[in-house]
Amino acid sequence: MNMTQRYFTNLIERLNDVMVSQADAIAQAAAVCADSIEKGKLVFTFGTGHGSFAAMEMFPRTGTTVGFRPIVESTMISFHRVLGDGGARQYRFIHSREGYGDAILSSHQLESEDTMLIFSHSGINAVTLDIAVGAKKHGMKVIGVTSIPHSSQVPSRHSCGKRLFELADIVIDTMAPKADAGIVIDGLDSPVGASSTSVAIAIGQSINAATVEELVQRGCQPMIMVSPNTTAKVEADRQNDRNYAELWRRLSARSL
Numbered sequence: 335m336n337m338t339q340r341y342f343t344n345l346i347e348r349l350n351d352v353m354v355s356q357a358d359a360i361a362q363a364a365a366v367c368a369d370s371i372e373k374g375k376l377v378f379t380f381g382t383g384h385g386s387f388a389a390m391e392m393f394p395r396t397g398t399t400v401g402f403r404p405i406v407e408s409t410m411i412s413f414h415r416v417l418g419d420g421g422a423r424q425y426r427f428i429h430s431r432e433g434y435g436d437a438i439l440s441s442h443q444l445e446s447e448d449t450m451l452i453f454s455h456s457g458i459n460a461v462t463l464d465i466a467v468g469a470k471k472h473g474m475k476v477i478g479v480t481s482i483p484h485s486s487q488v489p490s491r492h493s494c495g496k497r498l499f500e501l502a503d504i505v506i507d508t509m510a511p512k513a514d515a516g517i518v519i520d521g522l523d524s525p526v527g528a529s530s531t532s533v534a535i536a537i538g539q540s541i542n543a544a545t546v547e548e549l550v551q552r553g554c555q556p557m558i559m560v561s562p563n564t565t566a567k568v569e570a571d572r573q574n575d576r577n578y579a580e581l582w583r584r585l586s587a588r589s590l
Contacts, residue, residue: 337517340517340527341517341527344516344517344527344529345527345529345532345533348508348509348510348516348529348533349532349533349536351509352506352507352508352509352533352536352537355507355509356506356507356509356537359504359505359506359507360506360537360540360541360544361544362504363451363477363504363506363541363544364541364544364545364547364548365548366449366475366477366503366504367401367402367449367451367477367541367545367548368545368548368549368552368554369447369449370401370447370448370449370475371399371400371401371545371549371554371556372549372552372554373447374584374587375401375445375447375448375449375584376401376402376403376445376448376449376584376585377392377401377402377403377448377449377450377451377545378403378404378405378442378444378448378449378450378451378469379392379393379402379403379404379405379450379451379452379453379538380404380405380450380451380452380453380462380465381410381452381453381454381462381534382407382410382411382425382429382454382459382461382462383410383411383413383425383429384455384530384531385452385453385454385455385462385531385534386406386407386410386411386453387531387534387535388453388479388531388534388535388537388538389404389405389406389451389453389538390404390406390411391535391538391539392404392451392538392541392542393542393559393581394559394574394577394578395559396559396560396561397539397542397543397558397559398539398542398558398559399542399545399546399549399556399557399558399559400556400557400558400559400577400580400581400584401545401556401584402451402542403581405438405442405465407438408420409424409425409428410425410428410429410461413425428461429459429460429461429462430459430460430461430491431460431461432460432461432463432464432492432493433460433464434460434461434464435460435461435462435463435464435465435467435468436464436468438461438464438465439464439465439468439469439472443585443588443589444469444472444474445472445474445588446472446473446474447474448472448474449474449475449476449477450465450466450469450474450475450476450477451477451479451538451541452465452466452476452477452478452479452480452498452502453479453480453534453538454478454479454480454498455480455481455484455508455510455514455530455534456480456481456484456485456488457478457480457481457484457485457497457498457499458485458488458489458490458491458492458497458498459491459492460491460492462498463490463491463492463494463496463497463498463501464492466478466498466501466502467492467494467501470501475503475504476501476502476503476504477502477503477504477505477506477541478498478499478501478502478504478505478506479506479508479534479537479538480497480498480499480502480505480506480507480508481507481508481509481510481511481512481514481530482499482505482507482509483507483509483510483511483512484510484511484512484514485497485498485499486499487512488512506537506541508530508533508534508537509533510529510530510533513525514528514529514530515527515528515529516528516529546558557576557577557580558577559574559577560573560574562574
């Protein structure tokens, strides 16, 4: 088996394990998200570093529904240049600073009937836990997508002393190993082939789709993003503009 086959086999096995073992938790998460969206509220999504990719995929993305609202901080995602402005060292510093998450939440009008969906492989860093603690203080339900194999083996880096899986009302385990990368190469000390981001994005999309199904079963009509890269671009743009208008309606209805 070559490396490509090893990587995809490893990823497929992990996705299959999550599909089987986390199905109930994903269904519970979808029901909570549907509760918020049905009431005209929002499901905020958050992640730092690579966890932000899954948060951003929740909306607006083809096939996703209005009601999901990513919180995306540029200081938390733009470290791909490594050195220079917005580099990896700045990111390491910022996401470890307790209180920054509180400042982030203060810029959003949160309501108790909203939901907070947090993606974090380790579930231990200060800003992520600020978001979880702050959301719970607002009376929101918190859903955590995290690696219990990793998080259960390391201490919290927040004064609350808890990790995401200990704070969240619903926990979905990515089952990613502590090192994240899971493929060993003979003659190399460190494993390769990280999978936590791919699994987290898959979980996020499954929550989104299951939320839509739940809403339809309740007699609601979700507003779905469609691809503008089709021959029916004009109609796609029209539908997506209606979706954006609905998001704005939900946001503008909130008091400052």
